[in-house]
Amino acid sequence: MIPKQPQDLTTEWLSAHLTEGVFAGASISSVEIQTVGSDVGFLGDICRVIPGYTDDSGPWPRSIIAKFPTLRPGNLETGRHLLAYEREALFYRHAANQCPAEPPEHYFSIESDNPGDYLIFMEDLEGGRFVKQVDGLSFADACTAMQALAGMHAHYWESAKIKDVSWLYDFSQWAQIYPATIESGWPLFLRDFGYLIPEHLKSVFPIANGLAGKLFTHLSSQQPVTLIHGDARMENLCFDPVTGHARYYDWQLVSSGPAAHDVMYFIASGLEPDMILSRGEELIQHYHQMLVSHGVDNYNLADLKRDIELSVCLLFGFSSMVGNLMADPGEAEKAVVEATFPRYLAMMDLFNIADIVPELGQRLGRS
Numbered sequence: 001m002i003p004k005q006p007q008d009l010t011t012e013w014l015s016a017h018l019t020e021g022v023f024a025g026a027s028i029s030s031v032e033i034q035t036v037g038s039d040v041g042f043l044g045d046i047c048r049v050i051p052g053y054t055d056d057s058g059p060w061p062r063s064i065i066a067k068f069p070t071l072r073p074g075n076l077e078t079g080r081h082l083l084a085y086e087r088e089a090l091f092y093r094h095a096a097n098q099c100p101a102e103p104p105e106h107y108f109s110i111e112s113d114n115p116g117d118y119l120i121f122m123e124d125l126e127g128g129r130f131v132k133q134v135d136g137l138s139f140a141d142a143c144t145a146m147q148a149l150a151g152m153h154a155h156y157w158e159s160a161k162i163k164d165v166s167w168l169y170d171f172s173q174w175a176q177i178y179p180a181t182i183e184s185g186w187p188l189f190l191r192d193f194g195y196l197i198p199e200h201l202k203s204v205f206p207i208a209n210g211l212a213g214k215l216f217t218h219l220s221s222q223q224p225v226t227l228i229h230g231d232a233r234m235e236n237l238c239f240d241p242v243t244g245h246a247r248y249y250d251w252q253l254v255s256s257g258p259a260a261h262d263v264m265y266f267i268a269s270g271l272e273p274d275m276i277l278s279r280g281e282e283l284i285q286h287y288h289q290m291l292v293s294h295g296v297d298n299y300n301l302a303d304l305k306r307d308i309e310l311s312v313c314l315l316f317g318f319s320s321m322v323g324n325l326m327a328d329p330g331e332a333e334k335a336v337v338e339a340t341f342p343r344y345l346a347m348m349d350l351f352n353i354a355d356i357v358p359e360l361g362q363r364l365g366r367s
Contacts, residue, residue: 128238154294171257172220189323208316260307
């Protein structure tokens with residue numbers, strides 16, 4: 001049986017299952033479970049596991065993070081629809097410990113034949129420096145985070161490691177997944193957060209929502225392919241206390257796809273609107289310089305900006321996903337959306353998206 005919640009992680013269960021890899025030779029005599037964060041996650045819930053060992057001098061981890069599918073019924077259904085749980089479990093099993101974005105070390109994971117049932121044990125990043133999404137990143141931190149993305153993208157650029165491999169989903173699959181998400185989530189976003197949409201964009205949202213599938217297909221077929229995080233935002237990374245490197249976690253939307261999507265979403269979700277408008281171009285150039293320094297020589301800056309422009313159009317559909325995940329919001333959910341949605345709008349303004357979307361269908365039809 002796969003434990004469904006932290007209290008299911010008993011001393012007996014851990015003793016029976018944590019027996020290989022970094023736990024080889026360990027004898028677990030007790031366990032303490034700690035809550036991580038004040039709220040459950042959007043798609044996954046985590047806890048800190050502190051094992052007591054019979055031999056306390058051994059080399060085994062002092063603490064572990066255990067990650068479960070969320071217990072919130074609506075979000076659980078969304079996670080299953082997005083294949084989020086399978087994506088992350090497969091990533092940790094096959095790629096995490098070799099990934100240049102330095103995700104938490106994968107210790108152990110199990111899953112069942114029931115879609116969406118899984119449990120991952122991974123390295124505890126407790127010592128890292130975290131930044132809350134409502135606060136926004138400094139430009140220096142954003143550059144460090146971009147450097148990590150560029151290193152990962154370059155490592156997997158057009159690589160056989162991520163092409164047609166059985167464990168990795170393709171970015172184009174969102175073309176089948178997103179329409180249902182938009183259909184259910186867009187009315188909820190309008191109901192709960194419609195007051196945030198400026199007047200000049202109210203007619204643009206339905207057009208862009210209707211083109212989301214074509215956008216995913218285009219970005220998957222016309223551009224170089226690499227490993228993308230898929231949810232590269234500031235609350236899915238921390239800064240290592242020793243190296244200062246950005247370390248990415250929460251790989252539930254990982255896929256093979258266009259690097260520009262990670263770059264776009266990182267900027268649109270992490271920087272304050274005034275910084276996006278004043279220094280967004282500079283950050284994009286910094287990312288491209290890092291990409292080139294890692295050996296990518298077949299993707300110029302103009303190509304990157306073109307693909308970011310198209311990726312920005314996906315923010316309309318992503319708002320529908322927010323509608324699903326944040327339905328009937330409390331004060332905490334409102335604070336997150338009210339902090340982040342203006343950043344989406346600034347990214348749209350940076351690329352003049354309101355003028356592009358009305359002609360987007362013709363543009364995609366010509367490609």
